[in-house]
Amino acid sequence: xxxxxxxxxxxxxxxxxxxxxxxxxxxxxxxxxxxxxxxxxxxxxxxxxxxxxxxxxxxxxxxxxxxxxxxxxxxxxxxxxxxxxxxxxxxxxxxxxxxxxxxxxxxxxxxxxxxxxxxxxxxxxxxxxxxxxxxxxxxxxxxxxxxxxxxxxxxxxxxxxxxxxxxxxxxxxxxxxxxxxxxxxxxxxx
Amino acid sequence: xxxxxxxxxxxxxxxxxxxxxxxxxxxxxxxxxxxxxxxxxxxxxxxxxxxxxxxxxxxxxxxxxxxxxxxxxxxxxxxxxxxxxxxxxxxxxxxxxxxxxxxxxxxxxxxxxxxxxxxxxxxxxxxxxxxxxxxxxxxxxxxxxxxxxxxxxxxxxxxxxxxxxxxxxxxxxxxxxxxxxxxxxxxxxx
DNA sequence: ACCACAAACGGATGAGCCATCCGCTTCAAA
DNA sequence: TTTGAAGCGGATGGCTCATCCGTTTGTGGT
Numbered sequence: 001x002x003x004x005x006x007x008x009x010x011x012x013x014x015x016x017x018x019x020x021x022x023x024x025x026x027x028x029x030x031x032x033x034x035x036x037x038x039x040x041x042x043x044x045x046x047x048x049x050x051x052x053x054x055x056x057x058x059x060x061x062x063x064x065x066x067x068x069x070x071x072x073x074x075x076x077x078x079x080x081x082x083x084x085x086x087x088x089x090x091x092x093x094x095x096x097x098x099x100x101x102x103x104x105x106x107x108x109x110x111x112x113x114x115x116x117x118x119x120x121x122x123x124x125x126x127x128x129x130x131x132x133x134x135x136x137x138x139x140x141x142x143x144x145x146x147x148x149x150x151x152x153x154x155x156x157x158x159x160x161x162x163x164x165x166x167x168x169x170x171x172x173x174x175x176x177x178x179x180x181x182x183x184x185x186x187x188x189x190x
Numbered sequence: 191x192x193x194x195x196x197x198x199x200x201x202x203x204x205x206x207x208x209x210x211x212x213x214x215x216x217x218x219x220x221x222x223x224x225x226x227x228x229x230x231x232x233x234x235x236x237x238x239x240x241x242x243x244x245x246x247x248x249x250x251x252x253x254x255x256x257x258x259x260x261x262x263x264x265x266x267x268x269x270x271x272x273x274x275x276x277x278x279x280x281x282x283x284x285x286x287x288x289x290x291x292x293x294x295x296x297x298x299x300x301x302x303x304x305x306x307x308x309x310x311x312x313x314x315x316x317x318x319x320x321x322x323x324x325x326x327x328x329x330x331x332x333x334x335x336x337x338x339x340x341x342x343x344x345x346x347x348x349x350x351x352x353x354x355x356x357x358x359x360x361x362x363x364x365x366x367x368x369x370x371x372x373x374x375x376x377x378x379x380x
Numbered sequence: 381a382c383c384a385c386a387a388a389c390g391g392a393t394g395a396g397c398c399a400t401c402c403g404c405t406t407c408a409a410a
Numbered sequence: 411t412t413t414g415a416a417g418c419g420g421a422t423g424g425c426t427c428a429t430c431c432g433t434t435t436g437t438g439g440t
Binding site: 159186 | 298332335339342343345347348349350351353354355368369371375376377
């Protein structure tokens with residue numbers, strides 16, 4: 001099931017595509033494969049061969065940030081106080097969502113283009129479910145709220161902060177953290 | 191500045207276009223003007239003449255719902271208790287946002303295609319600002335939250351509820367109201 | 381060093397969407 | 411009924427998308 005290693009010109013092209021694509025998402029330009037190919041001075045077909053759809057490319061771009069978030073979740077599991085653990089992780093999540101524009105579309109998407117993305121999201125969901133379960137067990141959070149509420153709610157906060165298109169990314173992140181705080185006040189049972 | 195009345199064949203076409211377009215948004219299909227024209231058995235140019243962009247058509251579709259919301263806001267201003275007034279209005283807003291798929295993109299858009307839309311949004315903002323000011327004056331709401339927070343937050347809640355693409359519109363509305371409740375718990379100062 | 385072949389490349393190309401332009405039709409005021 | 415302005419429609423050129431296939435390039439074996 002494992003694929004043979006890529007040829008060295010292929011890996012080079014792949015990196016170049018990812019590098020150019022990263023600029024596109026950072027600048028908020030739409031990720032059009034033809035366009036990326038031209039900018040990268042690489043044949044269209046090459047880009048399509050590496051990334052069959054814009055989503056696949058976007059997921060590749062977003063993966064490192066999602067993996068980072070996964071590590072944060074696992075790290076949070078080491079924290080003693082369940083509420084602190086949950087809150088800190090959620091703050092990290094908001095920060096990632098608002099800092100890297102590639103991430104939120106990937107979380108919002110119903111289906112994933114890449115196996116890696118699904119894996120990572122699944123593991124993240126597991127870790128987060130554990131964080132939430134501990135908070136529930138300790139009685140520090142509204143008993144009605146589930147894991148399948150939290151992902152959309154986080155995306156919703158990111159969305160709300162992102163609508164403020166006049167603000168720069170840093171300000172948006174701050175705003176997002178404030179919104180999170182409002183929500184958490186609503187969820188917290190001291 | 192006021193335009194001459196439309197010819198009767200023109201108004202008929204206009205209605206037909208709106209009627210077809212309404213089906214498109216209700217079904218979640220993308221609102222492509224060429225496509226709408228073909229479905230309506232009307233020339234492409236006619237559609238483009240009435241609605242220069244998809245946004246203009248969408249705003250026309252959404253306007254009645256937004257006007258309804260405006261009336262709800264004005265109605266809420268008659269309510270005595272500032273918190274009840276605010277809460278009821280926000281609940282109505284969520285309900286509209288989640289019931290009519292045309293509305294949230296119009297609110298999320300940074301600029302409006304139609305003068306009418308801008309007018310209506312502006313008046314709604316004014317009424318809402320008044321509701322919020324009363325709540326602040328009565329000290330029943332977090333003092334830091336402003337009107338320019340609330341619109342995005344409402345859109346965020348709608349967005350969060352809409353991500354649950356497996357649910358039907360009614361269930362999504364219920365979910366949205368629950369999310370609103372969580373947020374309001376965080377905002378309320380009894 | 382060379383060969384052979386698989387892997388990867390690139391761009392020409394056809395399919396499909398968008399929106400405009402302009403010759404024709406229809407309405408309504410006189 | 412006439413007349414001209416308002417409205418109509420679809421052919422069309424520009425643009426994006428993604429595939430196909432002839433050519434090039436890297437690699438493992440001799």
